[in-house]
Amino acid sequence: MSDTPLWKTLLIWALCALGLVFALPNAFYDRVERHNDAVAAIEKTRGPEVDGVRPEGTATPEQAADRALWPDWAPSAIVPLGLDLRGGAHLLAEVQVADVYAARIDGMWPDVRDALRDLRDQIGNVRRQPSPEGVLRVAISNPAGLEAAVAKVRSLAAPVTTLTGMGQSDIEVSTDNGEIVVQLSEAERLATDQRTLQQSLEIIRRRVDEVGTREPTIQRVGDDRILIQVPGIGSAAELKSLIGTTAKLTFNPVVRVTSDAGARPGPREALLPAQDDPNTYYIVEKTPVVTGEELTNAQPSFDQNSRPAVEFQFDPTGARKFGDYTANNIGKPFAIVLDDQVISAPVIQSHIPGGRGIITGQFTVEESTELAVLLRAGALPAEMTFLEERTIGPELGADSVRAGQVAAVVGAGLVALYMIASYGLFGTFTVIALAINIALMFAIQSLIGATLTLPGIAGIVLTMGMAVDANVLIYERMREELRAGRSPRVAIHEGYDKALSAITDSNVTGMLTALIMFFVGTGPVRGFAVTTAIGIVTSMFTAVYVTRAIIAIYIGWRRPKTIIV
Amino acid sequence: MAFRLKLVPEKTNIDFFKWQWLTFGASIAAVVISILAVAIMGLNFGVDFKGGTTIRVESTQAVDIATYRTALDELGLGEVAITEVFDPSFRADQHVKMLRIAPQEGYEAVTPETIVEVEQAVLKIDPAATFPSVESVGPKVSNELIWKAFLAVTAASAGIWIYVWLRFEWQFAVGCVAALIHDVIVTVGVFAIFQFKFDLTIVAALLTILGYSVNDTVVIFDRLRENLRKFKEMPLRDLMNLTTNETLSRTIMTMTTTALALTALVIFGGDVIRGFVGAMLFGVFIGAYSTLYVAKNIVLMLGLDRSKHEGEPGADAEVAEA
Numbered sequence: 001m002s003d004t005p006l007w008k009t010l011l012i013w014a015l016c017a018l019g020l021v022f023a024l025p026n027a028f029y030d031r032v033e034r035h036n037d038a039v040a041a042i043e044k045t046r047g048p049e050v051d052g053v054r055p056e057g058t059a060t061p062e063q064a065a066d067r068a069l070w071p072d073w074a075p076s077a078i079v080p081l082g083l084d085l086r087g088g089a090h091l092l093a094e095v096q097v098a099d100v101y102a103a104r105i106d107g108m109w110p111d112v113r114d115a116l117r118d119l120r121d122q123i124g125n126v127r128r129q130p131s132p133e134g135v136l137r138v139a140i141s142n143p144a145g146l147e148a149a150v151a152k153v154r155s156l157a158a159p160v161t162t163l164t165g166m167g168q169s170d171i172e173v174s175t176d177n178g179e180i181v182v183q184l185s186e187a188e189r190l191a192t193d194q195r196t197l198q199q200s201l202e203i204i205r206r207r208v209d210e211v212g213t214r215e216p217t218i219q220r221v222g223d224d225r226i227l228i229q230v231p232g233i234g235s236a237a238e239l240k241s242l243i244g245t246t247a248k249l250t251f252n253p254v255v256r257v258t259s260d261a262g263a264r265p266g267p268r269e270a271l272l273p274a275q276d277d278p279n280t281y282y283i284v285e286k287t288p289v290v291t292g293e294e295l296t297n298a299q300p301s302f303d304q305n306s307r308p309a310v311e312f313q314f315d316p317t318g319a320r321k322f323g324d325y326t327a328n329n330i331g332k333p334f335a336i337v338l339d340d341q342v343i344s345a346p347v348i349q350s351h352i353p354g355g356r357g358i359i360t361g362q363f364t365v366e367e368s369t370e371l372a373v374l375l376r377a378g379a380l381p382a383e384m385t386f387l388e389e390r391t392i393g394p395e396l397g398a399d400s401v402r403a404g405q406v407a408a409v410v411g412a413g414l415v416a417l418y419m420i421a422s423y424g425l426f427g428t429f430t431v432i433a434l435a436i437n438i439a440l441m442f443a444i445q446s447l448i449g450a451t452l453t454l455p456g457i458a459g460i461v462l463t464m465g466m467a468v469d470a471n472v473l474i475y476e477r478m479r480e481e482l483r484a485g486r487s488p489r490v491a492i493h494e495g496y497d498k499a500l501s502a503i504t505d506s507n508v509t510g511m512l513t514a515l516i517m518f519f520v521g522t523g524p525v526r527g528f529a530v531t532t533a534i535g536i537v538t539s540m541f542t543a544v545y546v547t548r549a550i551i552a553i554y555i556g557w558r559r560p561k562t563i564i565v
Numbered sequence: 566m567a568f569r570l571k572l573v574p575e576k577t578n579i580d581f582f583k584w585q586w587l588t589f590g591a592s593i594a595a596v597v598i599s600i601l602a603v604a605i606m607g608l609n610f611g612v613d614f615k616g617g618t619t620i621r622v623e624s625t626q627a628v629d630i631a632t633y634r635t636a637l638d639e640l641g642l643g644e645v646a647i648t649e650v651f652d653p654s655f656r657a658d659q660h661v662k663m664l665r666i667a668p669q670e671g672y673e674a675v676t677p678e679t680i681v682e683v684e685q686a687v688l689k690i691d692p693a694a695t696f697p698s699v700e701s702v703g704p705k706v707s708n709e710l711i712w713k714a715f716l717a718v719t720a721a722s723a724g725i726w727i728y729v730w731l732r733f734e735w736q737f738a739v740g741c742v743a744a745l746i747h748d749v750i751v752t753v754g755v756f757a758i759f760q761f762k763f764d765l766t767i768v769a770a771l772l773t774i775l776g777y778s779v780n781d782t783v784v785i786f787d788r789l790r791e792n793l794r795k796f797k798e799m800p801l802r803d804l805m806n807l808t809t810n811e812t813l814s815r816t817i818m819t820m821t822t823t824a825l826a827l828t829a830l831v832i833f834g835g836d837v838i839r840g841f842v843g844a845m846l847f848g849v850f851i852g853a854y855s856t857l858y859v860a861k862n863i864v865l866m867l868g869l870d871r872s873k874h875e876g877e878p879g880a881d882a883e884v885a886e887a
Contacts, residue, residue: 084837092706094674236699237677385674387706393697396621396837403654403835411829415822421570422818454838455766458830462773462845465826466780469819473784476815483575502787505732506780512724513776517769520717525769532773564569 004552012549015541016436022443025078028070032078035070038063077446080215081231082453082527085401087394088231089239093384095200095224097193100382101134101184104192108156108171108182109136115152116140123149129179136182143178150180160187193224199381201226204243225387227522236389243380250288251322254333254345257282275341282342284335289325292338293381294318300368303358308368310359319355327351404457411461412438419468423475426565429550430471430543437467437535437542444534453527463535469506470543473499478565488563489555496548503544510536572821573814581809581857582802582865588858592747599754606757611764614711616668616704618680621650622687624694625658633662636690640682643667652836661836668704675701714768718749721772725779733786734870740863741782744855748778751851752844766841774848777823781816781856786864788812793871801869805861820853 025032038059045057059067070076083090109128116126116138123145129137140149150173157169170188174181184192197220208216208230217229233239255269258281265271265283274280298312314322325334326348335345336359346359416434419427441460445452478495486494514536517529554560612619630647637645646665655661666683669676680699687694702710722745730738749771756763789808796804827849830842 094705236701237680240677386677387674387703389675389677389699389701391696391699393695395695396623396697399654400835400837403833403837406654407830407833407835410833411826414825414829418570418822418825421568424569455769455841458834458838458842458845461826461830461834462823465823466777466819468822469780469815472815472818472822476812476818479575480811498791502784505783505787509725509728509779509783510776512728513721513772513779516717516721516724517772520713520720521765521769525765528766528769528773532776 004548009549009552012545016440016546019436019440019443019538022075022077022447023439025070025074025076026442026446029078031069032076034066035068036076036078038066039072039076042067077449079442079445079452080449081397081401082451082456082524083229083231083390083397084392084454084524085397085404085452085457086231087392087397088229089233089236089392090388090390091228091236091239091386092221092388093226093228093386095196095226096383096385097196097224098134100192100196101189104184105134105136105182111156112136112138112153112182115156116149119145119148119152131181134183137176138180138182139178140180146175146178146180150175153180153182160185160191196381197224197226200384203380204228207243208239226384232394235391236386237391240386240389243384250292250337251290252284252286252288252335252337253325253329254335255283255285257333257345270340272335272337272340272342274345275338275343282335282345284337284342288337289334290314290318290322294321298372300365300372301358308363308365310363310368310372312357312359314355314357316355319353322355322357323351323353326357327353400454400457404454408457408461408464412464415464415468419471423471423565425554426471426475426478426551426563429547429554430468430475432550433471433542433546434464434467436546437538438464440538440542441531441534444538445531450530450534451527452531453524455524455528456531459528459531459535463532463539466510467535467539467543470499470503470539471547473502474543474547475565482563482565488560491563491565492548492551492555496544500544503540507536507540571814573817577810577813579806579810579813581806581861585862585865589862592855592859595751595754596747599750599757602754602757606760608753608757608763609760611762612665612700612702612707613764614707614714616702616707618664618666618668618675618683618699618701620664620666620680620683620687620696621698622662622664622691622694623697624660624691626691626693627660628691630662632690633664633687636686637664637683640686642669642679642683650836652839654833654835668707672703673705674703677701710765714765717768718771718775721775722746722749725775729779729783729786732783733790736864736867736869737786739867740860741779741786743863744782744860745775745778747855747859748774748848748851752848755847756844761843762840764840766838767844770841770844770848773845774852777845777849778852778855781819781852782860784815785809785812785856785861789864793869797871801865801871805865809857809861816853816856820849823849 041063042057042059045059046054113126113128116123120126122142124141127139127141129139131137138149138153140146154169154173157171157173160168160170168185168187170185170191172183172185174183201218201220204226205216205218208218208228215231217227219227221227228239228243230239233242255266258271259279261271261273261281263271263281263283268286269283270286272282272284274282294314294317296313296315298310301309301311303309330348330350333345333347335342337343344359412434416431419430419434421427423430438460441463444450474495477499478491481491481494482488511533514529514533518526518533521529608614630649633647634645637647644667646663648663648665650661650663652661664683664687666679669679680701684696687696722742725745726738726742729741752771752774753763755761756767785808788811789805792804792808792811796807799807824846827842827846831839831846834842
């Protein structure tokens with residue numbers, strides 16, 4: 001038709017073609033997925049850049065076979081399936097940020113004690129008083145020296161190291177009933193929360209990545225929560241044990257080794273299992289020499305005998321403590337404890353000054369690498385409680401996909417039949433546009449990586465029902481214009497023109513509710529919001545532009561004197 | 566003339582205001598009954614909103630609910646609801662039950678120990694049982710979710726109100742939002758009366774109903790606005806009837822296609838989303854009803870200021886000829 005410029009028509013068809021091409025991988029979901037997994041696995045084996053060129057990765061025969069299932073040059077983005085379709089686990093954890101305050105304040109006691117010891121003549125004896133968690137109360141025997149003591153403790157404060165907390169100090173020192181009260185300042189608490197969350201996220205991410213599941217979601221929600229979604233994992237319980245609920249890395253002195261699981265540890269001692277051997281248990285002192293928080297680096301390396309080992313480096317405080325301990329305990333084993341399991345218990349060979357050390361053991365290269373990662377990632381800085389957990393089994397997910405497919409096909413068939421019965425040839429045009437619409441929806445979801453959930457499938461089916469609305473509006477208009485005796489061309493033109501305002505209004509409001517759902521909803525509901533939002537955009541395009549382009553071809557080809565809508 | 570399926574004849578002349586007071590009264594009655602039902606019977610909140618745990622048990626053996634009840638009562642976990650699920654898509658030896666355990670007292674978070682206990686008790690009476698879905702929500706989160714859901718529906722209604730107000734006159738916005746609130750309340754009421762499970766997905770369905778209902782209303786309003794410019798002299802009541810009759814075939818068409826698609830989902834989509842699509846299907850019908858009988862009624866009651874277009878030429882004469 002003359003009123004649509006050629007470039008516009010070409011653009012419309014080009015978009016449709018692109019949509020079909022990018023939707024295509026979804027038709028071969030399983031093959032493409034295996035191809036993508038193989039490519040990702042091969043990519044991982046590639047070494048670092050040498051002279052500006054990265055060497056090719058190596059592939060196992062199975063990987064090579066999987067890779068060959070789908071051509072490398074073809075688009076390979078597929079719609080990621082949500083947990084409810086693929087199966088997996090969902091956890092919403094709350095990080096107990098206050099734990100960290102308590103640990104920080106407790107860690108301050110030795111420094112405070114040492115500092116006050118210097119003023120012994122003025123203030124007399126120093127004693128720690130019982131106090132709630134996160135508060136340090138110190139009593140001194142000579143009240144006259146209180147002011148000097150407070151001033152001394154204040155001098156221990158360090159500036160807060162965040163932008164918002166600039167210029168404030170990290171602790172608040174006050175007096176109460178002649179006792180010195182030390183707490184973290186508000187600014188420091190905020191800064192600590194921030195750090196705790198960042199650290200927790202990083203650690204969870206590393207641990208989940210260790211097991212190499214596909215597309216895990218790990219994100220911060222609100223002030224102190226973390227959302228963890230891992231597809232393909234058996235249950236939420238499994239996920240929890242993976243990320244560890246009370247994980248802490250410590251270096252503890254070993255009291256003795258035993259194979260008796262029922263051994264009774266002495267006071268201030270703990271019985272811990274060995275990670276690699278179910279029959280070995282260690283009795284260790286509860287108070288650690290150093291903790292993972294004082295570790296600055298760990299990396300895989302080799303010892304003098306070229307056996308795999310792990311090198312580590314402590315920060316200055318950790319280095320001092322570690323140095324003192326190793327100097328005094330040569331020849332004794334000490335345990336590296338992670339998540340209440342002894343990962344290794346090397347014997348101290350010599351005094352280790354400077355905070356550098358090497359862990360040797362019966363490692364393979366993979367094990368030493370993994371241990372280095374674990375050490376670097378360290379322990380979760382605070383305990384987590386789980387507010388929400390959901391597990392969906394893969395069979396249930398597969399059942400849902402099947403049911404969704406059947407429903408989608410039946411729904412599409414019914415809508416198509418009904419449209420053709422109602423509008424004849426023009427109904428067929430709509431059905432073609434509808435098919436393109438669905439392809440476009442899949443293409444866009446694949447390209448932006450928007451997760452498809454079970455309600456999302458319902459969203460697609462619903463979009464099919466509602467997408468034809470725009471065409472119904474247009475066709476009804478055309479009918480009216482034809483009844484008023486207009487020529488086919490005028491009727492078509494008027495039909496599209498006059499219906500546009502109603503189509504726009506109805507789609508804008510639909511978009512509005514979809515956006516609200518997206519921001520308020522979680523998980524499956526979000527998936528529904530995304531799918532309907534995409535559906536609104538694509539259906540506007542196909543119902544208004546694509547059907548018009550199809551009708552233009554029909555009119556240009558057949559040049560009908562009259563049309564029946 | 567080629568065959569055309571037409572649910573609505575080409576030209577209709579229905580007086581939609583004939584039963585104005587009856588339908589209006591019926592709508593108000595439905596809203597009042599719904600509110601009462603929610604207040605008296607309460608909603609059958611799912612774990613999203615109430616906290617607690619649901620466990621889906623699938624097995625190849627048919628074990629009756631009474632056996633489950635005795636096994637689970639022994640655990641002393643408080644209220645445990647056991648329902649059998651049926652679905653045409655199930656295999657012949659697929660027996661599905663949903664267990665719902667109330668949140669354990671004194672806990673803000675989930676209680677994984679409870680889940681393990683229940684699963685072991687079930688395995689004792691039915692070794693073939695599997696647990697393809699376990700959902701557990703702590704009371705802390707569920708309270709937030711209720712609030713969020715309420716906020717979502719309110720925000721969506723407010724957003725629609727503002728949009729319709731900007732695009733049309735304020736009377737249209739009032740009518741439109743009144744129709745929306747009517748749809749949402751009656752749908753929630755149906756969930757209360759039949760004690761269907763009400764969870765987050767139902768809220769998503771409510772939001773979709775909002776979107777659909779407003780879509781329907783806006784299309785008629787759009788045509789009404791056009792007709793207001795065209796026919797200056799026609800009384801508002803007749804004008805609205807004309808508009809509705811003009812758009813009736815579209816209203817029915819869209820309702821039918823959407824209902825067809827949703828019916829396919831209700832029948833074949835599986836039991837997991839049946840509540841969700843069921844709510845939407847109901848919403849499609851109530852949305853169409855409220856467009857025809859609630860939104861316009863209110864605009865008619867509020868009246869419209871028609872002096873704005875007085876200067877422009879009307880087309881009343883043209884129609885008289887046609």
